[in-house]
Amino acid sequence: MLQVMGQTRQVSGVVTSAVEDQGLPGVAIVVKGTTIGTVTDVNGNYSIEVPTDATTLVFQFVGMVPQEIEIGGRSSINVVMESDDLYVDEVIVTAFGTSKKGAFTGSAAQINANKIEMRPITNVTTAIEGAAPGVQVTAADGQPGSSQSIRIRGFGSYSASNSPLYIVDGVQYSGAISAINPIDIESVTILKDASSTALYGNKAANGVVLITTKKGRPGGGKLSVNASFGTIGRAQPEYDLIDAHDYYPIMWEAYRNAIAVPGVDDPADVTAASQDASDNIKDELGYNPFDVPDDQIVGTDGRINPDADFLGDFANDRDWLGAVTRTGQRQNFDISYQGGGDKFDYYASVGYLYEEGFIKDSDLRRFTGRANVNFQATKWLKTGFNINGAQRVSNFAQTGGSTSFVNPIRFTRGIGSIYPIHLIDEATGLYILDDNGNLQYDIYDHRAGGASSGRHIVAEIDWDEDKDETTTLGARTYAEISFLKDFKFTTNVSWDQQDLYNVFYNNPLVGDGAPGGRVYRQFNKRTSVNFNQLLTYVRSFGNHNLNVVLGHESYQYKYSRLRGARTQQIADDNTELINFVTIIQSDSYSDNYATEGYFGRVNYDFANKYFISGSYRADGSSKFHPDNRWGDFWSVGLAWRLDQEAFIQNISFINLAKLRASYGQVGNDAGIDYYAYQALYSLGYNNQSEMGIIQDKLEATALVWESNNSYDIGLEFGFFDQLFGTVEFYHRVSDNLLFDVPLPLSSGLDSKTENIGTMFNQGIEISLSWDAIKTQKVRWNISANFTTLKNEFTKLPQEEIIDGSKKLMEGRSIYDYWLREWYGVDPDDGMALYRAEDPDDADNRIVGSDTLTTDINNARYHYAGTAIPDLYGSFSSSLSAFGFDLSVMFTYQVGGLVLDYNYQSAMSSGTYGTGMSTDILDRWQQPGDVTNVPRMDASQTSNFNATSSRWLTDASFLNLRHLTLAYNVPASVFGKVGMSRARVYVSGENLFLLNARKGMNVQQNFSGTTSNVYTPSRVFTIGLNVNF
């Protein structure tokens, strides 16, 4: 039979597995709509004759998702096949190795590159939020490049660090996470339990975040270009504050009530006080922005003069928040290429990012580069290197100090709405221009004390500078020697260095540098070197599989700082030290830290059904006294693949059932002073030309690391090939907790460090993933995770420790509020009422059966709730249809309380000049008023404004954390250009927040308090991703 031979051409390529980075033999390839087909060879290569009118090739392999690829005009088509049974075959990165998820006895979650690549993420810790149960984060600071704080399975320490250990490409990383370009990241793995983290010994107690960068895949090269543009704004609006027409009367009332209160004091006194207030309130506040005389702004009836309109330029010059904020822009370009052959693979990338924060003069410009090459030199020798560099230049908003004058959030939130930004003639209302006809900032002391008088955030942001230039370099290299068929000896050497150069300049006209001008220059250098040697043995005997690793590792860290500062600027526009006259600081110091460890791990499984793994590490740290320096850390993990048992395999709807449990002991030495055990005197207390030193701390030779004993038990399941999930219970006991045991202040020191506490964290983690629709054209996955957390102290160094708004006691958690008990407002006179401690005090009032007081010093303290939520987690949906991909994630929290200090400041009963919340309009005004806002009264601020349970607010929230909509451009559009894939997308972060109070930064702190920080950002981007 003659076959009709039309015109054909050859198409070839290599098919690889996404799971194992290797060529896949036996993949069936068919030209769609025909019977023309072939199969890949042992290396995954294929070659097929394709009719010129053919459009699509279909690739199929058992256990993998079939793919239909448009041919376009290409003659070389490489395909990556993804596992259909994603769950058990997913490879997760673990300590010193990798594991298939189905075989893993520990508790871990992994975020892969595809979840990161289209999000406008600058710092990869952002990708961790919501990704797994048991992981809690705080809201990211709006300063571009900021990291989010992460807590894995609760709070394991009180005085030492609670942050997880960051491992980048196998080595402890102490640099900035924002120096790593997210495009370079292959996966982020979160290790949660003792069994998975024990190999990190005395650093593992708070969990481990493993970041693995990309390496090349075999096959012809692939070039990927990514470009995105976006805008950055505020994720949360500001608190609602009253405007000028309400401001004056409120402040008037504070003044008047401090002298005499209507309905309470003699009416003649009240009348006199009201007149006094009308006459003098302007002097207190400093500015009259209205077109009526100073003593007629507020009438003696306490109302704003109905004829009061803004005078001239005052009307539009009072938006301080608007003057310091902007819509930032974000631009990002990345180019990466990778490829490989039989003996080598390579990955390289270059990236550029420019991101502006929504506060003026805060930004990040970043260049990154990376090259990762691996070479199988001979059958028994493999080596490679992974080199990366980054240059970041950041300008910072001064949001570090919550109460500092130069904090733009505090300043603008804390200023009344009557104050102009520029100099205005109070008589005419017109701007006072300088000799060049320009507006001048009002940097003088005209405002009331509560309004940051004498300081000017707009001028200071404009004229000051705080800039970091940071260069990060990292290199890793290794040699892997295979011998005797099953053995492998590997040695890894890594080196990371981060050099930071900072200039911090204060102008001579207004602010901390006035008069004269001041500049600090600082140079910090951080270097870490890690060297390890590993011996691995992998062997299978029939149904028995054994994997053994032995190793030795040493780690050294050095931090050096050099600082100089001078005042008295000579020439404008020059902020080098040489341009200043008077030295005010010149010093340098360095810190060193080293650890060393020996470890081993054995993994054994029988028939892929029963798994057991055990690990051990002995670790020594330079922070502890030589007698107490070394510790032992270990773990045991078990897993049982019920789904491999015959009796389960008969139940058809169960795809996966894995029961696992682990127990282990790990340590935490992070956050402990480098020289914790040493008794020290501080240098730097010189008295004129004589050397001076002063006592710094007592010795603590008995100090050791904190240790965590934890166990967990979990069930991983999969039903109907659709619903997958995990349910687990964890219990983590932290022992030998370090406490700065408060000393009586009369001893001259406020504390001494000891290991003397015990605490546990426990809870349930549930994660669910439901493939609602899984067809060729449409895929829809919905997932959710839920976590509960109970945290409790079981042993403390003393009966109670009061720490700010919290009190620690056995039986209580780390974040239980201990506050004075707010009761309400007395309708008779508007005084704030608290529950009384001393029942016999003369100032007490009795209401029903409650003994109350108006004196804050007699207000009783009580446990008022906790900052720890009842439940937290995330919901996500991922929908692909007709070339579109839509993914959405919500994060949420139910329960917990926030102590809203920011709101407290905005509800002051009488600080002249400060910003006031609109809720202050509900204040008590005359006898009979029933309200929960006390009267305005400038003389009662210590009693009314005091910190108490009045400021506790529900911490529940729902946040639309990110949303990405992508469109995969069909091959027919771009095929001839040689592209293999093109994608256009829009993406956003922090798009919508629902919480108990507008303006409240509900996720600011694990401890539940709010302060003046750089509130989080909302990001919108549109982007294009193209692969060649």
Next chain:
Amino acid sequence: MRKIVYSFVIIFAAAVIFSACKKEFLDIYPTDNISAFGVTSSTSTAMAALNGIHRALYVRYGSQGRGGIGAWYYHIDEMGEDHVFNYATWTTHLRWLHRGANDSYNEGNWLMFYGWIANANILINGVGDNTSGTQEEKDIIVGQALLYRAWCHFNLVQMYADRYVPGGGNNQLGIPLMLESTTEGQERATVEAVYTQINTDIDAAILLLDGKPRTNKSHLNVDVGRGLKARVALTMGEYATAASYAVQARDGYELMDSATYFLGFRIGTESNAEFMWASQITEDQTDKWANYGAYVSRNFSSTSIRRNPRSIFSVLYDQIAPTDVRKLLFDPTGDHLNLPPGIEIVSSAARFPYTNQKFIAVSTSDSRVDVPNMRVSEMYLIEAEALARQGGNDAGAAAALYTMAVARDPSYTLSTNTGQALIDEIMIQRRVELWGEGFRWFDLKRLNLDLDRNGGNHSSSINNNLMFVPAGDNMWTSLIPQAEMDANPNMVQNPL
């Protein structure tokens, strides 16, 4: 052959794995601290520890409103009636809001003084036979440390306990006496016991320091010891002792002449024979916003001074004789047209009546003023007041007062006042002379007088209506800081 190579590799691998790093790999020491062991092993390191205390008197303790002993002095002054605010800023002490158990100044001052005591105790108890160095060097160190301990206990007991009632038997609760390095919470000793210990320490110090030299006036010598003895005796009502020691203490010092006095209190106290003990601040050891001079001087350009230059109580000002040089140090118009040469005030500074130019910072941008810890004029005032209150020696009192008063006012004539009138005249002179240096409120408390700010230039709204506090009110004694109450089971709180 292959087997040999492989065996070699295995042995090599094992050797590499199990070769430890050097033992010293994990022995690491700080670069910005030194070990506490050995501080008292030699007089040179012990002297460094003593100098650390001298320096600690003028460093910043957290907030800029807590610049060491200088801040203590102006806060004490603010609590009296002679120190007038012109604007409501940094008003905690003016309004007597400092005494709460949770107040940060309250806790900070307690810890500050006890911190200096702790450093002193290390020297008192540790410098001895095992310390290398001469006996003279050891005496100088231990003597100064004893004086510091006494002086700190003295400041603490005056603030945190009820006043010393002259005549003895003061069994009311005082403060914990810290005589050793310990972290165990101590009980409050009685006020009597505290004063007994203070005197014991001063007496011992005087013996050690007698005849010994000192590097400069930031160090304490026997004269400072005797001056402190006189000051304490005056507070205790032991007038004979006070007068006698005041006379001994001032031997070798001279009152400033009017021309020097007019230049104002500044840096450079080393060459000013009037100063017995002062904290001397150099250019690179300054804390620009927290210095004493950043709050009390007239010419430094801080927000505080521009908005709230400090004024003298007009009622007191009116009592200063017109020919007295001190009249020139306060300007009832606030214009300060007669500043010392080379001194200027920035144009944006607000002007108010009765502001002082007693304290003069280096410049509008350099807030340094040496902190006056003890001056010889105080010695004359102590002698005069002690003799006058003792009774039976009004002539002696008037003579002592005369020497100081005539140095300030060439037209001053020997006082013919006697009895209460003489005492009143001496107190006026004392208030004017020691204005801003941290004395008036302590004087009111020790003499059991009311605080009365009425009748002059105090603004009741700035003072938050605190115009009068009767003697003996609980408010004269601060509460023990809550942190001490929490950590010290033996501590007893004062009445609210």
